[in-house]
Amino acid sequence: MKPILIPLQSDLPLFQHLCTALDAEAGELERRRFPDGESYLRVHSAVAAKPCIVLANLSDPDANIPALLFLADTLRELGATSVGVVAPYLCYMRQDRRFHTGEAVTAPSFARLLSRYFDWLVCVDPHLHRIHRLQEVYSIPAVALSAAPLLASWIAARDEPCLLVGPDAESRQWVSALARQSGQPMIVGEKQRLGDREVRISLPALSQYCGHSAVLVDDVISSGHTALEALHRLREAGFARIDCLAVHGLFAEGAAEKLRRAGVRHLLASNSLAGADNRLDLSPLLAPAIHELLNRSRSGRENSQ
Numbered sequence: 108m109k110p111i112l113i114p115l116q117s118d119l120p121l122f123q124h125l126c127t128a129l130d131a132e133a134g135e136l137e138r139r140r141f142p143d144g145e146s147y148l149r150v151h152s153a154v155a156a157k158p159c160i161v162l163a164n165l166s167d168p169d170a171n172i173p174a175l176l177f178l179a180d181t182l183r184e185l186g187a188t189s190v191g192v193v194a195p196y197l198c199y200m201r202q203d204r205r206f207h208t209g210e211a212v213t214a215p216s217f218a219r220l221l222s223r224y225f226d227w228l229v230c231v232d233p234h235l236h237r238i239h240r241l242q243e244v245y246s247i248p249a250v251a252l253s254a255a256p257l258l259a260s261w262i263a264a265r266d267e268p269c270l271l272v273g274p275d276a277e278s279r280q281w282v283s284a285l286a287r288q289s290g291q292p293m294i295v296g297e298k299q300r301l302g303d304r305e306v307r308i309s310l311p312a313l314s315q316y317c318g319h320s321a322v323l324v325d326d327v328i329s330s331g332h333t334a335l336e337a338l339h340r341l342r343e344a345g346f347a348r349i350d351c352l353a354v355h356g357l358f359a360e361g362a363a364e365k366l367r368r369a370g371v372r373h374l375l376a377s378n379s380l381a382g383a384d385n386r387l388d389l390s391p392l393l394a395p396a397i398h399e400l401l402n403r404s405r406s407g408r409e410n411s412q
């Protein structure tokens with residue numbers, strides 16, 4: 108039975124690519140708001156007896172999570188054999204511990220919530236910092252893929268020596284994967300977060316990389332302040348050509364424009380989210396992992412019958 112791919116939003120750049128890569132039926136969802144703000148959802152595709160995959164952009168989580176959960180529930184009621192979720196950008200990963208008394212630790216709470224509604228989850232480079240593996244918080248099969256091979260191909264296609272720069276300690280995991288795969292040198296800075304929109308970054312001595320271009324690498328660009336700060340330090344160190352590469356380009360509050368105005372040469376992220384700079388296609392990475400999860404879920408059902 109062909110799986111059916113249902114987009115939570117109508118503007119998902121990955122949707123058609125993924126339908127093709129998975130040989131999946133393109134599902135149709137009608138989604139709007141009632142005047143009081145509640146979500147109206149209607150599944151226009153026949154899903155009974157089919158494995159369903161929901162493709163979701165969770166970059167604006169609080170506007171989308173109720174609809175995501177209602178959709179999962181509806182697909183089950185309509186007879187789907189399994190319901191998985193592909194959320195290339197996995198939200199609610201940053202508040203992974205209680206920094207101040209009484210704070211909600213939303214990363215494990217959100218994981219428990221999704222685990223109740225879905226059979227499996229796939230995402231790309233989630234913000235794993237103090238949580239090291241999704242399986243620590245998810246009780247369903249949860250796969251975190253790495254976009255490093257795609258980013259490395261982009262770097263390999265350029266014909267110049269470049270220094271890969273991670274802005275903070277946790278970016279080491281992404282930058283070192285990229286350095287290994289592209290054969291380019293890397294450094295990692297130190298970041299101090301002073302607020303949602305305020306960070307301080309220091310970089311090690313860089314004089315030995317004179318003549319290189321710099322490629323800033325991070326998992327997420329949100330407000331862009333981390334990238335902007337790192338860019339200022341690179342400028343001060345004499346770098347004239349600075350590119351900026353991220354797995355997920357949220358580009359909140361005009362971040363892409365701010366980075367361009369500050370002199371970024373190439374700005375590029377994956378197509379996990381919609382946006383003019385989000386051009387690296389994730390479907391070749393996602394499709395084999397989704398196939399594997401569909402197979403596991405099918406054989407799990409067969410074994411339990």
Ligand SMILES: O=P(O)(O)OC[C@H]1O[C@H](OP(=O)(O)OP(=O)(O)O)[C@H](O)[C@@H]1O
Pocket residue numbers: 201234236274275277300303306325326327328329330331332333334
């Ligand atoms: O574009 P921005 O608004 O600056 O956000 C993006 C930055 O935020 C995240 O790290 P964060 O500072 O949350 O790291 P933490 O997990 O150490 O708190 C992420 O890894 C980026 O470095």
